[in-house]
Amino acid sequence: MPDQPSPLRPPLGRASLMLRLAxxxxxxxxxxxxxxxxxxxxxxxxxxxxxxxxxxxTNNGVHPGYRRNHSKGVCVAGYFESSPAARAYxxxxxxxxxxxxxxxxxxxxSGNPYAPDSSVPIRSLAVQFNQANGQQWRSGMNSMPVFPxxxxxxxxxxxxxxxxxxxxxxxxxxxxxxxxASHPETAPFLxxxxxxxxxxxxxxxxxxxxxxxxxxxxxxxxxxxxxGLVPLSQDVSAAAAPPGADFLQADLxxxxxxxxxxxxxxxxxxxPSDPVDDASKAWSGAHTVLDAGTLVLERSQPQxxxxxxxxxxxxLILPSGIEASNDPLLAARSAxxxxxxxxxxxxxxxxxxxxxxxxx
Numbered sequence: 001m002p003d004q005p006s007p008l009r010p011p012l013g014r015a016s017l018m019l020r021l022a023x024x025x026x027x028x029x030x031x032x033x034x035x036x037x038x039x040x041x042x043x044x045x046x047x048x049x050x051x052x053x054x055x056x057x058t059n060n061g062v063h064p065g066y067r068r069n070h071s072k073g074v075c076v077a078g079y080f081e082s083s084p085a086a087r088a089y090x091x092x093x094x095x096x097x098x099x100x101x102x103x104x105x106x107x108x109x110s111g112n113p114y115a116p117d118s119s120v121p122i123r124s125l126a127v128q129f130n131q132a133n134g135q136q137w138r139s140g141m142n143s144m145p146v147f148p149x150x151x152x153x154x155x156x157x158x159x160x161x162x163x164x165x166x167x168x169x170x171x172x173x174x175x176x177x178x179x180x181a182s183h184p185e186t187a188p189f190l191x192x193x194x195x196x197x198x199x200x201x202x203x204x205x206x207x208x209x210x211x212x213x214x215x216x217x218x219x220x221x222x223x224x225x226x227x228g229l230v231p232l233s234q235d236v237s238a239a240a241a242p243p244g245a246d247f248l249q250a251d252l253x254x255x256x257x258x259x260x261x262x263x264x265x266x267x268x269x270x271x272p273s274d275p276v277d278d279a280s281k282a283w284s285g286a287h288t289v290l291d292a293g294t295l296v297l298e299r300s301q302p303q304x305x306x307x308x309x310x311x312x313x314x315x316l317i318l319p320s321g322i323e324a325s326n327d328p329l330l331a332a333r334s335a336x337x338x339x340x341x342x343x344x345x346x347x348x349x350x351x352x353x354x355x356x357x358x359x360x
Contacts, residue, residue: 075306
């Protein structure tokens with residue numbers, strides 16, 4: 001499900017590419033955040049979620065009250081309108097009800113809430129589907145087609161390659177290219193990076209689930225899938241990002257003022273030969289793709305007090321009828337998301353208490 005590069009986007013030169021790799025290496029964690037198994041360790045390295053969240057803080061700085069990744073964002077809300085296409089594959093209520101309310105969040109993949117919108121070419125969209133039976137489906141999607149690596153350990157090493165040198169305050173420019181050279185599985189991601197450019201709008205992006213899941217129908221039959229959201233709104237051209245730091249939220253608000261924004265939920269069925277446990281590998285060749293329905297976003301809210309503020313977009317929050325694959329990145333995200341969530345909510349509580357105490 002790769003994005004198609006625009007013919008208006010010329011390829012980067014080698015020197016520019018190496019600089020971009022050095023910069024992007026830290027923030028590509030948008031696809032999976034920081035990783036650790038739910039029990040808090042990896043075997044045999046026993047990599048703990050705290051170590052990964054600490055690495056994000058080292059690379060991006062600590063910004064109290066903000067997420068450790070995807071720090072800069074905006075809340076959105078609307079509904080999902082289902083089609084019959086997925087009902088034979090999944091018993092999930094979201095594919096059977098006419099409409100399901102959703103809360104979402106567009107974000108920039110960085111741990112710095114003040115990062116310029118043009119600093120990285122990746123955009124992300126997280127969505128929480130609130131089923132009428134009380135179950136939820138949470139999904140985090142990104143504009144890149146694959147994740148650079150296939151294991152949490154490799155992702156941690158990538159974070160370490162992007163660690164700033166205390167003497168300069170910047171990463172060693174040779175570290176990230178050396179990391180990619182030693183990890184051949186990054187080739188599909190690097191192919192995307194060569195043509196990727198920051199877009200001018202959240203509304204024009206395709207958002208890919210990247211990891212594989214299983215749809216489970218009423219008879220218990222399981223089908224491996226990947227999904228993505230394809231923009232249906234008018235003016236979906238991949239315009240170049242304008243100068244300035246904060247154009248994405250302003251563009252989104254302007255578009256929503258003119259009417260709802262829509263994406264088609266496309267679910268790609270895995271072929272027998274497709275890797276379902278490795279997010280660094282693309283699925284090639286012909287595939288059956290289901291039009292599962294339409295995501296409709298109607299309004300936005302500031303992230304600091306909007307409905308998405310307190311949602312931990314853990315992709316293992318799944319309704320009956322959707323199950324996780326054995327992808328180690330998928331299985332790993334929950335604990336580190338929780339660690340980041342506890343840190344930022346604890347900081348908000350402390351800031352609130354300090355504010356109350358300072359009042360006369």
